[in-house]
Amino acid sequence: MDVLTQVYADHAIWVWLALGMAILAVEVSTGTGWLMWPAASAGVVGLLSGVLNPAALEIAVFAGLTVISTLLARRFWPQRGGESADINDNVARLVGHRGKAAAAFAGGAGRVLIDGKEWAAELDEGDSLKAGDDVEVIGLSGGTRLRVRAAR
Secondary structure, X not given: OOHHHHHHHHOHHHHHHHHHHHHHHHHHHHOOOOOHHHHHHHHHHHHHOOOOOOHHHHHHHHHHHXXXXXXXXXXXXXXXXXOOOOOOOOOHHHOOOXXXXXXXXXXXXXXXXXXXXXXXXXXXOOOOOOOOOEEEEEEEEOOOXXXXXXXX
């Protein structure tokens, strides 16, 4: 029996836990969310390694747990974000924020002041705004233009 096989035979729990920690380290460094479940599955197989034997059964259980846990997590785990899940999208993050009309809106278009910056905006149907009126961002129009309404 070679050295690696003997180490695995003597310390299967530590091999599986080390594999789980290595996968978890890659997950933490990438932040994808896809590797949490294989890492957890390796940990579970490590804890079950005393009753699961031979190694082929442990590998099969690891594969099965990984597939099942990943599918269940994608089905039931809450998804991030609303309109845009990109944290670097400085326009989409403004949805829900409040500000003030920088000037009176003409023809449903104008500019608003939010968080110290001035943004192009479109007025929601039926509203009218004067300079200084409070507004609420309700969405995006055309990628960089904010859709606003009078704050309530």
